[in-house]
Amino acid sequence: MSPSLILALYGLLFLIIFSLCLLGFIIIRRLVLTRREAFFSRLYRQIEKDILEAISRLDPDFSLKVAGRYRGYPQVLTQALLNFGDIIIGEGRDQLRIIFNHSVKERCLKHLTSRRTAKRLQSVRLVIIFFDPAESGFLFRLLDDKPIIKLAVINALSRLPSPETLGHIFTAFERDTGFTVQAYFNVMFSLGGRIELLVKESLKKTLPVDKLGLLVELIGAIPLRNLSEEVLALAEHPDKEIRIRVARALGRLLVPETAETLIRLASDEAWEVKAQAVKSLGKMKNLQALDLLTKSLFSPFWYVRHNAGYGLAEMGEAGLRRLKQVAGQEEDKYARDMSEMVLNDLIFPSEAA
Amino acid sequence: MTGDVLHYLLHAFNIVILTYFFLINSFYILFIILSLFGLFHHRELTRYVSFKEVFRLPLVKPISIIAPAHNEENTIVESVRALLSLEYPVFEVIVVNDGSSDRTLDRLVTSFELERSRWVFRKVVAHQPVKGIYKSRAYPKLVVVDKVNGKKADALNASLNISRYPLFCAVDSDSLLEKDALLKMVRPFLEDPEKTVAAGGIIRLANGCTVKGGQVVKVRLPRNMLARFQIIEYFRAFLGGRIGLGMLKSMLIVSGAFGLFRKDIALQCGGYRTGTIGEDMDLIVRMRRHLHNMKKPYEIRFIPDPICWTEAPETLKILSRQRNRWHRGLLDTLLYNKVMLFNPRYGVTGLFAMPFYFVFEMLGPFIELLGYVIFVFCIVLGLLNHWFAVLFFLVAVVLGTLLSLLSLLLGEYSTERYPRLKDVMILTLYSLFENILYRQWLTFVRVIAFLDFYKGKEDWGAMHKKGFAQAG
Numbered sequence: 001m002s003p004s005l006i007l008a009l010y011g012l013l014f015l016i017i018f019s020l021c022l023l024g025f026i027i028i029r030r031l032v033l034t035r036r037e038a039f040f041s042r043l044y045r046q047i048e049k050d051i052l053e054a055i056s057r058l059d060p061d062f063s064l065k066v067a068g069r070y071r072g073y074p075q076v077l078t079q080a081l082l083n084f085g086d087i088i089i090g091e092g093r094d095q096l097r098i099i100f101n102h103s104v105k106e107r108c109l110k111h112l113t114s115r116r117t118a119k120r121l122q123s124v125r126l127v128i129i130f131f132d133p134a135e136s137g138f139l140f141r142l143l144d145d146k147p148i149i150k151l152a153v154i155n156a157l158s159r160l161p162s163p164e165t166l167g168h169i170f171t172a173f174e175r176d177t178g179f180t181v182q183a184y185f186n187v188m189f190s191l192g193g194r195i196e197l198l199v200k201e202s203l204k205k206t207l208p209v210d211k212l213g214l215l216v217e218l219i220g221a222i223p224l225r226n227l228s229e230e231v232l233a234l235a236e237h238p239d240k241e242i243r244i245r246v247a248r249a250l251g252r253l254l255v256p257e258t259a260e261t262l263i264r265l266a267s268d269e270a271w272e273v274k275a276q277a278v279k280s281l282g283k284m285k286n287l288q289a290l291d292l293l294t295k296s297l298f299s300p301f302w303y304v305r306h307n308a309g310y311g312l313a314e315m316g317e318a319g320l321r322r323l324k325q326v327a328g329q330e331e332d333k334y335a336r337d338m339s340e341m342v343l344n345d346l347i348f349p350s351e352a353a
Numbered sequence: 354m355t356g357d358v359l360h361y362l363l364h365a366f367n368i369v370i371l372t373y374f375f376l377i378n379s380f381y382i383l384f385i386i387l388s389l390f391g392l393f394h395h396r397e398l399t400r401y402v403s404f405k406e407v408f409r410l411p412l413v414k415p416i417s418i419i420a421p422a423h424n425e426e427n428t429i430v431e432s433v434r435a436l437l438s439l440e441y442p443v444f445e446v447i448v449v450n451d452g453s454s455d456r457t458l459d460r461l462v463t464s465f466e467l468e469r470s471r472w473v474f475r476k477v478v479a480h481q482p483v484k485g486i487y488k489s490r491a492y493p494k495l496v497v498v499d500k501v502n503g504k505k506a507d508a509l510n511a512s513l514n515i516s517r518y519p520l521f522c523a524v525d526s527d528s529l530l531e532k533d534a535l536l537k538m539v540r541p542f543l544e545d546p547e548k549t550v551a552a553g554g555i556i557r558l559a560n561g562c563t564v565k566g567g568q569v570v571k572v573r574l575p576r577n578m579l580a581r582f583q584i585i586e587y588f589r590a591f592l593g594g595r596i597g598l599g600m601l602k603s604m605l606i607v608s609g610a611f612g613l614f615r616k617d618i619a620l621q622c623g624g625y626r627t628g629t630i631g632e633d634m635d636l637i638v639r640m641r642r643h644l645h646n647m648k649k650p651y652e653i654r655f656i657p658d659p660i661c662w663t664e665a666p667e668t669l670k671i672l673s674r675q676r677n678r679w680h681r682g683l684l685d686t687l688l689y690n691k692v693m694l695f696n697p698r699y700g701v702t703g704l705f706a707m708p709f710y711f712v713f714e715m716l717g718p719f720i721e722l723l724g725y726v727i728f729v730f731c732i733v734l735g736l737l738n739h740w741f742a743v744l745f746f747l748v749a750v751v752l753g754t755l756l757s758l759l760s761l762l763l764g765e766y767s768t769e770r771y772p773r774l775k776d777v778m779i780l781t782l783y784s785l786f787e788n789i790l791y792r793q794w795l796t797f798v799r800v801i802a803f804l805d806f807y808k809g810k811e812d813w814g815a816m817h818k819k820g821f822a823q824a825g
Contacts, residue, residue, distance in 0.1 A: 005744065011748050015751040018755060022758045022762065026758070026761060027778075030774050030777065117397050117398070121398075183543075183544070302475040340471045341471050
C-alpha cells in the first residue's frame, strides 16, 4: 500500500471513530440531561411546596428545617431561591433569607470569587436579593470585575441607596470606561431624586462628553428640576450632542424660566438642536413660542418641520389654529403637507416614542 | 510529451483540489469550535438575564419593523397579526405592499380597518412611487404602504423613508418571529449603542412544526426529505458558521428574513441597493465598507437565541430557484464591492471575510464541480488509484457528516432544540446522506446560478409556499 493510501485509510478511520464518539456523546448527553431535568423538576416542585409553606407559616423553625432538608441539593435550591426571591417581599422574604443563610449562603459567598462568570453572576444575584449590609465588602470588591459582574453589583448597590453605596456607584461611573457607561443610566435612573446632589457634584467635574451627555439626559428623564440651572449652563457647550441633550432635558423638566434658552437653541446652527428645541417648546406649551414654531414649519429641514408640527399640536387650540392656517396656504407645499399630516395624525393616533 | 503535460497538469490540479478540501474543512471546523465557545459564553451571560427587564429601561430605542410583501394574500394577515403581537416597549410595523397583483392590500385593509392617511415622509433614499399610505384607528402601531412594484430592496427603501424610529428590523412577511425576539436582539444596541450597527438572529425552519397564533408551539421534524436536508444546512450555516464568523468579526450576511439595523448608518450608505437580489448581504458589506472608509469603529453582531421561523422549499424546483437567487446575490455583492478584496484598508473584512466568501462561497461550486469531473476523468484514465479514490470519497462523506454532527451538537446547546431523541437520530442519518447526491446537486445549481448571473438574469423566481401547519 502506498503512503497516501495508508494516510487516507487512517484519516477515514479516525473520522469514523470521532463521528461515532460525537454521536454517542450527543445521545448520552441527551439521556443524562433528560433524566437530570426530570429529577430537577421533581425536586424543584418539592422545594417549591416547602418554600410556599414556609412563606405562609412565617415560622423560622420550619424555614430552618427546609434549609436543612435541601442543603444537599444546592443547585436546585439556589434556582428556587432566585425565582422566589425576585417576587416575594416583606416577611416572606425574611423566611427565604433564613433558608438562604442556613443552606447555600456559604457556597454563594465562595462563588463570588469563582473563576466562572455564570457562578459569580448567580451569586451576585442571590446576594442582591438577600443582602446583608455586613457583606457589602464582598460586593465592593467586585466593582473591579468583568463588566457584566460589575453592572450586577452596581444594580445590587442601587437597591440599597445609602450614601455610601450611592457614592460607590458614582465613583464607579466616573472611573468606568467603555460600553458599560450606558448601563449606568438605567441604574441611576432607578434611584430617582436621591441622586440629585451626586449628579450636581459630578457635573462640576471634568467629564468626557458621553458621560456629561448621560448626566444631562438623566436630569431630564428622572426629572431633577432643581438642576435646571446646571443644564442651562451647558446650553452653549461646543459639542452638538450636549446641546441636543440639553434641549431634550429642558423639554422634560418643563421649567417655564428655561423657555428663553430653548428659543435660543431653536436658532442653533445645527438642525438637530433646532429640531429638539422646537419639540421641547411644544411640550412646554409655551405660547410665546407659537410664532417660532409656526415659522419652523417652513424650515428646509424635515425633522424641524416635523417636530414643529407636532409641537404646535401639543399646544392645544392655538397651535391647531396655526396648523390649519399653514395647511390652507399654497406658497410652501412642504409646510402645508406637514401640517396636513399632523392634523390627520390627530385623527389616527400613533404609538408615542 | 503531451501525456506528460496532461499528467503534470492533473497532478497539479489534484494538489489544488486537496488543498482546497483541506482549507475549507479546516475553516468550517474552526468556525464550529469558535461557535461552541460563543454559544457557551452567550448562555453564561444570558442565563441570569430577564429580557423583560428591557421594558423598564428608560433608554431603550424604539424599533420600526419593516416587512415587504408581494402577492401574499394567503399569509399576510396572520403574519401582520404575529408582528403586532411582539413583545417590545415601543415599535411600529410597516408593511409595504410592493405592487401585488393579488388581494394582499384588500385583505390588509379589511382585516385591520385601514384608512388612507396623509402621511408625509422624508425621501432620503429613492424608490418607486408610493400610491397610498394607510393607517388604522384600531391598530395604531400598523402602517401599510401601497407602492408601485420595485422588488424587495425598493420596498425596503420605501419603508426606511417612512419609518420613524432609529432602529429598523427587516423581516420577511412570511416569517414568524418569536414573541421576545426583539427584546433579545436589541441587547447589543443597549450595551454598546454607538458601535453596534447591525445584529442578526437565527433562522430556523418551521416545516413540520405546529404554529398557533403566529407562534411555533411544537418543534418537530418535517416529513419532507428536502426540508430535512435544509434543517442540517441551516444548523451548519447559522450555528456553525455565523456565530464563528461573528466572533472573527467577519460576518458579511445578516439574513434578510430577520435583522436589526441602525437606520442612520443604513441611510448613510444609501439604503438598500435596488439593482441587487442579495439585498441583505449587500447592505452589510456596504455598511462595513462605509464605516471603514469613515474610520468609525463598529460591531455587527450575531445573537444566537432570537429565533425567526421560516418555511423551507419542499420541491427541487423551488429550492433550486431559491439557491440560484442566493448565489447570484452573493456574486453580485462580492463583485460590486471587489475593491475590498485583499485590501488592508478594510481590516479583517478585506483581508479575511471577503476573500473567504470569494474563494469558498463564490468560487467554491466551480472548484467542487471541477474536482468531481477531474476525479472521474482520472479514474477513467487510470491516473488515480481506485482504492485511493474510494477512500477519498469516503473521507469527504464522513468529514461532511462530522461537520453536520458538530452543528447538531451546537443545536443541542441552543434554544428550541428538537425535543425527541428520534429526531436527532434522523438528522444524523440525513447528515450522512446529505453528502451523497444532495450536495452535488446543490453544487450544480450554484454553477448554473453563476452562468445565469453572467447572462444578466435578475428575476427572483416565484416562491410558492404552502403555509405553516396550524394547531387546532
